[in-house]
Amino acid sequence: MRTPLDHFLLTSFALCGLLRLARFNITTDSVPKDANGKAKYFEGLPTPTSLGIVSLISYWVSQGWIHDQIPFGVFAEGSILEFHPAALIFVAHGCLMISKTFHVPKP
């Protein structure tokens, strides 16, 4: 995933991770708490869930699905808009991390 648009999409994921951590830092006091003072939910997908993507890509690599064989192929090959749709997995995950309305109950 090395086209300019891939780089843009993957960078946005990293920036979403930074935003998520920064927001956690300043909003953690305003999330509703239970009787013991423990937050009831995570606001946005917690950043460590990104390990799920790492697992997925590890599997792809173990299957040899790299370079030309990345799942979902290439979009607009040869054009300025060329990118790998697999990068959208990162974008979707990034959006869920910074979502204010997506709540994950704490175990």
Ligand SMILES: *[C@@H]1O[C@H](CO)[C@@H](O)[C@H](O)[C@H]1NC(C)=O
């Ligand atoms: C937020 O960041 C400041 C500065 O690094 C730190 O002192 C504070 O403990 C952090 N708060 C939380 C809830 O992580």
